[in-house]
Amino acid sequence: MSDTNEHKLDPQKWVERYGDYLFSYAIGRVNDSGKAEDLVQETFLAALKARDRFRGASTERTWLTSILKRKIIDTYRKKYSSKESSFGEHDGTVFDGDFYRDEEPFKGHWLEGMGPNSHSFLPEGELEQAELMKFINLCIENLPATLAATFIMRMIDEEDSDTICKELGITPSNLWVMLHRARLRMRECLEKKWLS
Amino acid sequence: MANGPVYRMMVFMSKRMIACDEASFLISLREDRKLDFRRWWQLKMHLLSCHLCRKYAHQIGELEHSMEVYRDGCSHESCTHHLSHEAGSRIDKELSQELNAK
Incomplete structure (x- = not known):
């Protein structure tokens, strides 16, 4: 075959060339180094099995990343369907007893301390990027798994809502509520981190 | 009074007023x-009448901005994690076993 060179993959070099990159990609999304290592390994093995299907339309790295991405979405999907978090039921209602008062006539008002305390949670002056990264990671870690999955897909991977709904098998109204609940928690967590 | 236009206007308004839970949902x-x-x-x-939700709206804007910074930063060095040596060689081994099995 004349064009085999274009489609050539080099599995012996994968760990050396892409190991750190794929590991970083995974750890930013599953927050567990053991799990991230497993995902990298599974990705390489799956890639090896599917290497006949590599057409050289993308680079080796892009191709491996797309396989890893599928694997990560699978872990989200498993978490979502096992409903391991207390957010199993998404009936589309916006009310969330962790954040709002439940008694009339104040139903739906902010619970003491759960709404914003200051105008701004970001510190004045130049943003300390390393600190921001650290806080965001810690706060994502504190999210219930299903909320973390939607938040990461939307805010880090910048997937559109149709894709997220399809991948997780949820309706758009569920997605909006879940994203709202994730933002509620992220905002509260980031404000507390910066004030402490 | 109870049936006057002002009263009816207020009932009309309150039925359409939303509380902070709905408002923060819409902000998201x-x-x-x-x-x-x-x-x-x-x-x-x-938002005209609720200072807490005005703060909330501002902070959600900050969250969006922070995530933008996060996304940019993570495509560069600052976010690079290194695969441990042990994990690297374990995966390498698995790969070559798989290769040789062919």
Whole structure:
């Protein structure tokens, strides 16, 4: 075959060339180094099995990343369907007893301390990027798994809502509520981190 | 008085007023899609009277900005994690076993 060179993959070099990159990609999304290592390994093995299907339309790295991405979405999907978090039921209602008062006539008002305390949670002056990264990671870690999955897909991977709904098998109204609940928690967590 | 126009106006308004839970939901929703006129108006009216939700709206903007910074930063060095040596060689071994099995 004349064009085999274009489609050539080099599995012996994968760990050396892409190991750190794929590991970083995974750890930013599953927050567990053991799990991230497993995902990298599974990705390489799956890639090896599917290497006949590599057409050289993308680079080796892009191709491996797309396989890893599928694997990560699978872990989200498993978490979502096992409903391991207390957010199993998404009936589309916006009310969330962790954040709002439940008694009339104040139903739906902010619970003491759960709404914003200051105008701004970001510190004045130049943003300390390393600190921001650290806080965001810690706060994502504190999210219930299903909320973390939607938040990461939307805010880090910048997937559109149709894709997220399809991948997780949820309706758009569920997605909006879940994203709202994730933002509620992220905002509260980031404000507390910066004030402490 | 109880049936007067002012009273009826107030009943009309209160039925259409939203509380902070709905308002904060709409603040989140408008990041992802365009609000229809009714919701846009309900949110606007709520924000006029609620300083907590005005703060909330500002902070959600900051969250969006922070995530932008996060995304940019993570495509560069500052976010690179290194695969441990042990994990690297374990995966390498698995790969070559698989290769040789062919």
